[in-house]
Amino acid sequence: MSQLTPDQVHEEQLRAPAGAGGVREYLSHRVKPHLPPWLVGAGTGLASLPAHHYWGNSAAATAGLTLTSVALAGVTWWMGKATTAQRRLHSAITVAAGSSWFTAAAIAGPDAGPLGGLYFMGAPALALSWNIRQILRRNPEATGGADGGLLEKVGLAKAQITRSSVAPNKATFDLQLPRGELTADDVSKTTPLLASALDVPKNAVRVTPDPDSASRAQLTIVPHDLLKNTIPYPGPSHPGGSIADPVHVGLYEDGTDAVLYFPGDPEAGRNAMHLLIMGMTGSGKSEGGLSALAEVLSRRDAVVWASDPAKADQTLGPLLPAVDWAALDMKSTEAMIAAIKAAIPARTRWLAKYGYKQWVPECAQTQADGSPGMPYLLCWFEEAAKTIRETDEDVFTGIAQEARSAGITLVVSMQRASGNQVSTDTRASLGSSWVYGVRNERDAGFALDDEVLDAGAAPHLWKDKRPGYCYLVANGIPETFWATPARSYLTPREYLDWIVFTFAETRATLDPVTAEAAKRAAGRHFTQRTRHPMPGAAPAHDSQKEDTVSHRRHALHDQEHEEQFDDHEDDNLGENYEDYDDDQDVDPERELPSATHVVQFAERPPEKPRHRVSPAQARQVMEDILDEFEAEGRTIVRPADFMEHCDRHGRSRSWVSGQVAAFIMAGRLEETGETGEYRIVRDHDDEDRAA
Numbered sequence: 001m002s003q004l005t006p007d008q009v010h011e012e013q014l015r016a017p018a019g020a021g022g023v024r025e026y027l028s029h030r031v032k033p034h035l036p037p038w039l040v041g042a043g044t045g046l047a048s049l050p051a052h053h054y055w056g057n058s059a060a061a062t063a064g065l066t067l068t069s070v071a072l073a074g075v076t077w078w079m080g081k082a083t084t085a086q087r088r089l090h091s092a093i094t095v096a097a098g099s100s101w102f103t104a105a106a107i108a109g110p111d112a113g114p115l116g117g118l119y120f121m122g123a124p125a126l127a128l129s130w131n132i133r134q135i136l137r138r139n140p141e142a143t144g145g146a147d148g149g150l151l152e153k154v155g156l157a158k159a160q161i162t163r164s165s166v167a168p169n170k171a172t173f174d175l176q177l178p179r180g181e182l183t184a185d186d187v188s189k190t191t192p193l194l195a196s197a198l199d200v201p202k203n204a205v206r207v208t209p210d211p212d213s214a215s216r217a218q219l220t221i222v223p224h225d226l227l228k229n230t231i232p233y234p235g236p237s238h239p240g241g242s243i244a245d246p247v248h249v250g251l252y253e254d255g256t257d258a259v260l261y262f263p264g265d266p267e268a269g270r271n272a273m274h275l276l277i278m279g280m281t282g283s284g285k286s287e288g289g290l291s292a293l294a295e296v297l298s299r300r301d302a303v304v305w306a307s308d309p310a311k312a313d314q315t316l317g318p319l320l321p322a323v324d325w326a327a328l329d330m331k332s333t334e335a336m337i338a339a340i341k342a343a344i345p346a347r348t349r350w351l352a353k354y355g356y357k358q359w360v361p362e363c364a365q366t367q368a369d370g371s372p373g374m375p376y377l378l379c380w381f382e383e384a385a386k387t388i389r390e391t392d393e394d395v396f397t398g399i400a401q402e403a404r405s406a407g408i409t410l411v412v413s414m415q416r417a418s419g420n421q422v423s424t425d426t427r428a429s430l431g432s433s434w435v436y437g438v439r440n441e442r443d444a445g446f447a448l449d450d451e452v453l454d455a456g457a458a459p460h461l462w463k464d465k466r467p468g469y470c471y472l473v474a475n476g477i478p479e480t481f482w483a484t485p486a487r488s489y490l491t492p493r494e495y496l497d498w499i500v501f502t503f504a505e506t507r508a509t510l511d512p513v514t515a516e517a518a519k520r521a522a523g524r525h526f527t528q529r530t531r532h533p534m535p536g537a538a539p540a541h542d543s544q545k546e547d548t549v550s551h552r553r554h555a556l557h558d559q560e561h562e563e564q565f566d567d568h569e570d571d572n573l574g575e576n577y578e579d580y581d582d583d584q585d586v587d588p589e590r591e592l593p594s595a596t597h598v599v600q601f602a603e604r605p606p607e608k609p610r611h612r613v614s615p616a617q618a619r620q621v622m623e624d625i626l627d628e629f630e631a632e633g634r635t636i637v638r639p640a641d642f643m644e645h646c647d648r649h650g651r652s653r654s655w656v657s658g659q660v661a662a663f664i665m666a667g668r669l670e671e672t673g674e675t676g677e678y679r680i681v682r683d684h685d686d687e688d689r690a691a
Contacts, residue, residue: 026407037130039121044102051106062107071098083298091626099322102136154193156455159180169226169496172253173219184209188454193434196224206456206483218480222458226253227469233291233491235665236298236499240506243302247295249288249434249531250470250488258486259376260292261476262409263376263380264301272358272404274429277413278447278501282464285384286315288488289413293380294499297322300506301364302376303514305340309390310383318496322503324510325518327525333387335525340379340408342521343514347406350374350513359407365510375508377408384570385414385421393423400429417446432474437462448473457481492671494639497654498661504534536593622659626668629681637669639678 033206055061073096080088101122151159158181163174166633175187188207195205200223237248237257246259264272279285297319308326311496320326327333336614351359351374352369366372381387384689388395399410410430416438431445440452441460448457452473462469468487511516518526594606622642629637642656660678665671667676 001253012022013472014302020187025543028370031551034085034131034134037127038124040098041127044098044107045110045123045603047117048102048105049104052109052434054370055106057110063232065103065106069096070358070420072096073100082311087133088128096131097122097126104294117266120590130364142500147380148341150194150197153197154190156182156187156190156258159187167254169222169224171221171223171371173221173380175219177215177217177412180529183214185454187217188456189552191456194219201225203456203458203461203485208455208613209451211479220484224254224532225253227251227466227485230468232671233294233489233495235495236295239298240300240503241298242298242364243296243378244361246298247292248489249292250486252469252481252484252486254484256481258470258481259477260472260474261297263360263407264404265476266358266360268476270476271431272407272409273432275412275432275434275474276405276417276419276427276430276447277434277436277471278415278648279459280415280439280441280443280464282440283436283462284467284469284488285413285415285436288434288470289380289382289411291491292491292495293319296378297507298499298503301361301373301508302378303508304378304380305336305512306380306382307336307384310386315382318493319500321534322500322507323405323532325526325529326532328530330387330390332525332529333381334391336379336524337387337395337399339522340403340410341528342517343377344399344402344406344408346513346517347374347377347408350674351405351407358405363407372511373513374403374407374513377406377514378411379403379408380413382413384412385416388414388422393421394426397423397426400426400431404454416443418443419446434470434472435459436468436470437466438465439463454480457483492661493537494657495660495665497658498665500554500657501534501655502662514610532654560588618655619659622656622663626663626680630682635680636672636677637680638678 002553011404055065073092076095077088077092082092083091086516089683101115101118103113105119108115110116110119141683148231151157151161156175158178160176161173162176165172177183184207191205191207192202195202197621198205198221200221204222204225206220208218208220210218231251233247238245244263244265246257246261248257248259251256252258260273260275261270262273264270277285277289282443293304293306293316297302304322305323305325305327306316306319306323308314309328309332310328312328313320313326316323316328323583325336327336351363351452354363354371355365359374359376364375377401384396388667390689394675396410396412401409412426414421427446435444435447435457436459438444438447438459442456446461447470448459452471457471459469468490470486471483472486472489473482496681517528625642626637631642639657639660641652642660643653660669664671664678668681670681
């Protein structure tokens with residue numbers, strides 16, 4: 001049950017009991033909160049009668065009562081240090097006056113001299129003073145708090161708190177600012193002072209302007225960092241769903257899911273997104289990107305083109321088997337950019353033909369005339385600074401301005417989106433930002449707007465010390481979350497292999513319209529693009545490779561004897577030799593043909609035959625091996641432990657990693673604190689039988 005605010009407590013006190021009626025009941029309920037001071041005063045007067053009877057003639061009691069009176073006043077003053085000076089003084093005076101009167105009345109009698117008159121004047125006065133204090137304590141126009149008021153300390157004395165909400169680790173206050181005197185920008189400037197007064201980090205205090213009024217703002221305070229521990233990838237959020245569903249990439253500090261929306265949504269009035277990902281080395285930018293790509297590759301209607309000419313397959317390697325086109329060098333990257341530019345008008349013509357104003361999930365379905373659908377196209381450029389540096393600073397500008405309507409999202413990932421690396425036109429066209437730790441506040445300004453920084457966003461405070469911490473300023477994300485820290489998921493390699501393997505049949509293939517446009521623009525860079533093997537695809541055995549090589553050698557040998565060039569053709573070649581281009585129809589990147597003659601110096605030793613099994617049989621072998629490990633009493637296993645047994649069945653390490661991930665998802669294995677080590681989860685049924 002949530003804790004009641006002071007206003008709610010007051011209203012609860014004033015509310016009459018359920019079913020009660022009548023003026024007397026109403027007045028009785030309204031008087032109750034103010035009775036305690038009067039009861040204390042009446043009790044003090046009544047207690048003085050028996051006290052005088054027993055202690056009136058005792059010198060020891062006189063001394064004891066006097067010391068007790070002084071001690072009570074001193075203790076009250078000392079314990080009041082934590083309160084305001086006004087409350088401390090009021091409490092001390094009340095205790096001193098009451099204890100002094102009681103001491104005198106106990107010794108001399110309540111009616112001796114002026115004691116009776118002092119009682120009937122002083123007791124009601126003190127009780128009324130506490131009633132007045134109680135009434136003034138709830139002042140809706142008050143802006144101060146303890147010790148003179150926090151807002152007053154930071155120069156916001158005229159600001160009023162109109163509403164407040166308190167969660168376990170988050171306090172939110174709606175501020176009404178004096179019209180014509182203060183704005184939300186003025187409140188933003190006080191966040192360092194507020195953080196200092198509350199003894200919290202600078203980015204724990206944030207200010208969000210009210211979009212409907214410049215005289216209102218929301219102040220959010222998060223005292224404790226709940227993101228300090230890494231957040232493991234929980235698995236696909238919408239397995240087999242549409243790319244139009246939110247792509248989960250992490251968690252905000254209050255536990256809310258951090259999501260991205262790539263396509264637009266005409267019903268929600270949301271445009272498609274182009275995304276800039278920025279963060280310095282070590283900030284966790286690449287890990288977050290892999291988590292997002294893994295989510296996309298678990299959807300049914302999206303195709304991914306990815307480029308990384310700087311690190312090749314170092315970053316994207318685990319996901320390359322699921323990527324339709326991976327450009328891992330500059331020539332291929334330039335060809336991919338040309339293909340995207342050519343695909344934009346081709347895709348928009350197709351969308352217009354079938355009556356779509358923008359890409360929606362229905363576009364990926366077979367159309368009414370039997371035409372194949374068009375999946376969403378996500379173009380991901382990792383380490384894009386190299387691409388921009390070696391081509392043109394505006395190389396992405398045209399794509400960013402035109403691709404949204406064609407069902408294409410452009411993602412540009414780089415360490416620092418400065419003016420020296422990317423043009424301001426490109427930055428403005430990208431629109432959305434996913435920002436990790438950066439070196440300084442100036443770098444943060446390359447990806448975050450001034451209002452987000454003023455609201456409290458400070459990625460420069462993280463630098464590379466808090467990998468995965470980030471801010472999301474993107475289409476579909478409420479503005480209240482723009483300055484809220486989040487942390488992206490950390491995805492182990494085994495999960496990436498599992499995603500690639502499990503959703504291989506679910507993922508869409510490239511549509512003919514986009515493929516034809518890419519073929520015309522990129523040529524062999526597209527048609528002969530590398531296809532990376534899926535996890536579970538066994539590498540060719542040496543004996544198979546030798547049979548293939550032998551077959552090629554015989555084919556080349558037969559071709560030499562069957563194809564003869566006549567003298568006429570040789571003469572023509574000689575006459576036109578000057579016009580002959582040595583490089584014509586030659587692919588410089590094609591592998592060299594195998595040798596036609598082999599000199600063998602010794603007999604090749606016979607190889608041991610390997611037993612080839614089907615994928616289903618191989619998975620059963622993995623289950624049997626895990627059962628063997630469990631029977632041996634082992635509790636910790638590694639993928640390499642399985643490889644020692646699976647190698648004889650022709651299974652690759654990537655396939656084994658995918659199966660390990662499947663064991664984790666099924667609950668047979670669980671992660672440990674060490675990378676690459678997993679704990680065997682015993683079958684509860686077996687445990688029950690053993691018991």
